[in-house]
Amino acid sequence: MRQGVPGFMNVNPKINGNMMLRRPHTAPVAGSTADPTFSYASPDDPRLKQIIIKLVERLTGQPRLKRMYLDNRANPVSGETFFAAAIRYLRLHLDFDMARLSEIPKEGPLVIVANHPFGVIDGLVVSHLVSLVRGEFKVLTNAVLTQAPEIEDYLLPVDFDETREALATNIQTRRIARDLLKAGGTIIVFPGGTVSTSPG
Numbered sequence: 266m267r268q269g270v271p272g273f274m275n276v277n278p279k280i281n282g283n284m285m286l287r288r289p290h291t292a293p294v295a296g297s298t299a300d301p302t303f304s305y306a307s308p309d310d311p312r313l314k315q316i317i318i319k320l321v322e323r324l325t326g327q328p329r330l331k332r333m334y335l336d337n338r339a340n341p342v343s344g345e346t347f348f349a350a351a352i353r354y355l356r357l358h359l360d361f362d363m364a365r366l367s368e369i370p371k372e373g374p375l376v377i378v379a380n381h382p383f384g385v386i387d388g389l390v391v392s393h394l395v396s397l398v399r400g401e402f403k404v405l406t407n408a409v410l411t412q413a414p415e416i417e418d419y420l421l422p423v424d425f426d427e428t429r430e431a432l433a434t435n436i437q438t439r440r441i442a443r444d445l446l447k448a449g450g451t452i453i454v455f456p457g458g459t460v461s462t463s464p465g
Contacts, residue, residue: 303331305409334413347415348393359390369398374446377402381455385410391453392419402451405442408434421452 304327306318337350345353352359369375377395381387388404395402408422408431421438424431442452 303327303334303412307409338415346393346396347419348389348396351389352393355386355389357386357390359394361394366394366398369395371398373449375399375451376446377451377453379453379455387455388453391455395451395453399451402453403442403445404453405438405455 304319304322306315306322308315310318333354337354342350369377377391379387379391388406388410392402392404403419403421405421405423408424411417411420411422421442422434423438424434446452
């Protein structure tokens with residue numbers, strides 16, 4: 266198995282504006298009525314926990330992000346990937362070495378392991394960069410983040426619930442990941458369990 270190329274990117278995580286998301290290989294389907302739930306709160310959570318989670322989400326900009334998502338979905342830019350749209354809406358400046366990025370193998374099984382200090386932004390940025398050199402890939406991610414239909418084909422859910430359903434999901438994800446690698450595909454993994462909390 267081939268190793269990824271270290272040191273090709275320096276991301277400035279400063280957000281100068283909005284955020285939006287979109288499908289990697291094609292634009293969102295026009296007229297789609299699916300409305301993903303933008304919340305970490307689960308219907309199975311105790312009522313108080315749901316209230317607290319949704320309150321924190323509202324205070325940290327979740328409603329605005331959802332409006333952007335729906336706006337981008339209704340007004341897609343032809344040919345723009347989901348991840349490119351996210352970078353554009355977030356107004357992120359990506360400072361990376363294209364020559365180093367181009368050294369990533371174009372074919373054959375590949376596992377990319379990335380640091381995860383800034384939360385969802387890390388996934389968007391790394392997925393965007395990988396999409397420039399490997400069109401087909403899948404990202405191992407928390408099952409709660411797989412609700413947007415535009416990117417479901419790019420995600421492999423990992424369910425942290427202690428249920429039989431969660432176990433079945435994780436076993437299936439492992440099988441799909443193994444099969445993908447055997448077929449010469451790409452898997453992106455973010456092993457970090459925490460995000461950065463300090464300015465430095």
